[in-house]
Amino acid sequence: MKVLVADGVSPKAVDILQGDFDVVVKDKLPAEELLKIIPEFDGIIVRSASKVTKEVISKAAKLKVIGRAGVGTDNIDITAATERGIIVLNAPEGNTIAATEHTMAMMLSMSRMIPIANETLHKGEWNRKKYVGVELRGKTLGIIGLGRIGSGVAKRAMAFDMNIIAYDPYLNEDRAQALGVKTGSLGDVIKNADFITVHMPLTPQTKDMLNKDNIAQMKKGVRLVNCARGGIINEADLAAALKSGQVAAAAIDVFTSEPLSPDNPLASAPNIVLTPHLGASTVEAQIGVAIDASHGVAAALKGEPVSTAVNMAPVSAETMGKIRPYLALSERLGCTVQSLSDGPIQSLTVQYNGEIADIDTKMMTIAVIKGMLNPILQTAVNYVNAPSMAKQRNIKIQEIKNKDVANFANLITVTLKTPTGEQSVQGTLFGTEGRIVAINQHRVDVDPHARILICPHINRPGMIGLVGSLLAKYNINISGMQVGKTSIAGTSIMVLTIDDDITQDIIDQVSKIDGIFDAKLVNFYTI
Numbered sequence: 001m002k003v004l005v006a007d008g009v010s011p012k013a014v015d016i017l018q019g020d021f022d023v024v025v026k027d028k029l030p031a032e033e034l035l036k037i038i039p040e041f042d043g044i045i046v047r048s049a050s051k052v053t054k055e056v057i058s059k060a061a062k063l064k065v066i067g068r069a070g071v072g073t074d075n076i077d078i079t080a081a082t083e084r085g086i087i088v089l090n091a092p093e094g095n096t097i098a099a100t101e102h103t104m105a106m107m108l109s110m111s112r113m114i115p116i117a118n119e120t121l122h123k124g125e126w127n128r129k130k131y132v133g134v135e136l137r138g139k140t141l142g143i144i145g146l147g148r149i150g151s152g153v154a155k156r157a158m159a160f161d162m163n164i165i166a167y168d169p170y171l172n173e174d175r176a177q178a179l180g181v182k183t184g185s186l187g188d189v190i191k192n193a194d195f196i197t198v199h200m201p202l203t204p205q206t207k208d209m210l211n212k213d214n215i216a217q218m219k220k221g222v223r224l225v226n227c228a229r230g231g232i233i234n235e236a237d238l239a240a241a242l243k244s245g246q247v248a249a250a251a252i253d254v255f256t257s258e259p260l261s262p263d264n265p266l267a268s269a270p271n272i273v274l275t276p277h278l279g280a281s282t283v284e285a286q287i288g289v290a291i292d293a294s295h296g297v298a299a300a301l302k303g304e305p306v307s308t309a310v311n312m313a314p315v316s317a318e319t320m321g322k323i324r325p326y327l328a329l330s331e332r333l334g335c336t337v338q339s340l341s342d343g344p345i346q347s348l349t350v351q352y353n354g355e356i357a358d359i360d361t362k363m364m365t366i367a368v369i370k371g372m373l374n375p376i377l378q379t380a381v382n383y384v385n386a387p388s389m390a391k392q393r394n395i396k397i398q399e400i401k402n403k404d405v406a407n408f409a410n411l412i413t414v415t416l417k418t419p420t421g422e423q424s425v426q427g428t429l430f431g432t433e434g435r436i437v438a439i440n441q442h443r444v445d446v447d448p449h450a451r452i453l454i455c456p457h458i459n460r461p462g463m464i465g466l467v468g469s470l471l472a473k474y475n476i477n478i479s480g481m482q483v484g485k486t487s488i489a490g491t492s493i494m495v496l497t498i499d500d501d502i503t504q505d506i507i508d509q510v511s512k513i514d515g516i517f518d519a520k521l522v523n524f525y526t527i
């Protein structure tokens with residue numbers, strides 16, 4: 001598979017990917033070139049420069065994953081990617097410190113007029129009277145958006161003896177208390193702050209959040225910082241407020257259109273410190289995001305789950321650690337139960353018993369759906385599109401959780417209903433190895449790999465021999481065999497692991513053997 005590493009992402013990404021993938025590096029990637037070359041690639045890693053638009057995605061016939069070596073995914077059309085089942089992932093933590101420290105640097109440079117003092121001194125002007133700044137100590141800093149970077153700024157600003165007031169409508173009050181930060185409404189921040197810094201994504205709600213109306217209500221001489229996204233502070237309104245003196249100074253790293261055009265009103269505004277989107281530009285951050293994004297892209301291309309995918313239900317790293325060993329088993333249970341069934345799938349129930357009932361199992365249920373649908377659909381089903389594929393087919397999905405369990409520490413029971421009846425399989429982990437432990441109430445111990453042939457049969461001597469001889473006639477080797485017990489009198493189930501390919505015609509012949517009720521092949525190579 002081929003991966004395109006664009007936008008000057010650190011060479012660390014190439015080091016990580018090149019063992020497994022064919023890697024192409026394009027530090028500069030004009031939009032027309034991206035459109036032209038994207039059909040060749042299975043994966044792409046970008047920073048904010050390349051725009052992965054709907055048009056790019058429509059041409060990306062093989063694309064399975066878009067990795068963002070950074071936080072903001074506003075340069076990627078996530079809706080278009082999700083519709084195509086393309087995983088979009090980011091690297092949300094690698095550049096947090098860099099952006100936090102850049103915000104502090106911007107606040108200090110703006111307060112002490114360092115850029116202009118430096119520039120004029122280089123021109124030979126020794127101007128000590130003109131560049132008298134203000135202190136941070138004792139000032140109120142309004143932080144809008146108290147996420148990773150906002151909290152980091154809060155901590156550092158406290159060390160400068162600033163008073164903090166934060167506004168974040170989605171913030172849990174406990175988190176603010178743990179940080180020792182006072183919270184308030186947007187209006188409280190607007191009215192009380194001497195400095196305001198914004199740290200949230202650009203969304204329809206946050207666009208122009210600071211504008212001429214609320215800038216007019218701020219303290220005269222307020223100082224504003226934007227190291228988040230261009231447009232959260234309206235650029236024309238800010239430029240006007242800098243000219244009028246309502247805003248004493250501003251420090252801006254991000255712009256509505258990048259690179260910054262000379263026509264942008266901020267380019268010529270007074271008392272403003274500008275940097276060309278440098279928040280994440282430290283050696284450490286670029287290595288960090290490249291490592292995280294490339295590991296995510298590699299995992300996605302290998303069909304493994306990705307904890308930083310942004311178009312899937314989020315799963316914490318802690319939960320991921322607990323569920324990871326169950327994912328392959330879950331997929332195999334989905335594949336097995338589907339292979340046992342006939343007719344259109346009406347509903348799928350996944351029941352979790354034991355300790356796993358206490359954890360967030362939604363990704364395991366998605367793995368079951370993936371395993372159930374992949375063998376029967378033309379479109380590749382993955383962790384992103386599995387729930388919507390099930391919905392499109394009107395399959396009712398139900399999760400049941402119960403801490404009670406007999407015989408095992410944890411048990412997953414997958415039941416699938418079609419108009420012809422109900423099939424169920426159960427699985428558990430022995431150590432880290434997944435095992436199918438029951439098929440339609442017959443107790444078995446099956447390692448779900450390669451292909452298995454499942455034959456319910458009458459419980460009488462000679463049945464295994466009959467099936468074995470028929471398969472031997474076609475030179476099909478049986479590498480494993482299990483006979484399942486049940487409380488249902490007179491019936492049994494044999495599960496044969498077979499190495500070789502087997503035709504439907506041979507399976508039909510097995511099912512016609514006297515005493516065999518049915519023969520179903522589960523091909524784990526199809527998931």
Ligand SMILES: NC(=O)c1ccc[n+]([C@@H]2O[C@H](COP(=O)([O-])OP(=O)(O)OC[C@H]3O[C@@H](n4cnc5c(N)ncnc54)[C@H](O)[C@@H]3O)[C@@H](O)[C@H]2O)c1
Pocket residue numbers: 071072073092095096099144145146147148149150167168169170171199200201202205206227228229253254277278279280281
């Ligand atoms: N300048 C740079 O180079 C640079 C580097 C890294 C991140 N960023 C940007 O910084 C921003 C913050 O990044 P982060 O990692 O802290 O993100 P985060 O997701 O950890 O935090 C965002 C916070 O904003 C809050 N929020 C969302 N909508 C809000 C609203 N309407 N009003 C107030 N708060 C709201 C959320 O509740 C969350 O707490 C993002 O836009 C990101 O793209 C820029």
Ligand SMILES: O=C(O)[C@H](O)COP(=O)(O)O
Pocket residue numbers: 047048049069070071072073095277279280281
């Ligand atoms: O959202 C981000 O991570 C930052 O804006 C960094 O963007 P960059 O990778 O283009 O520097």
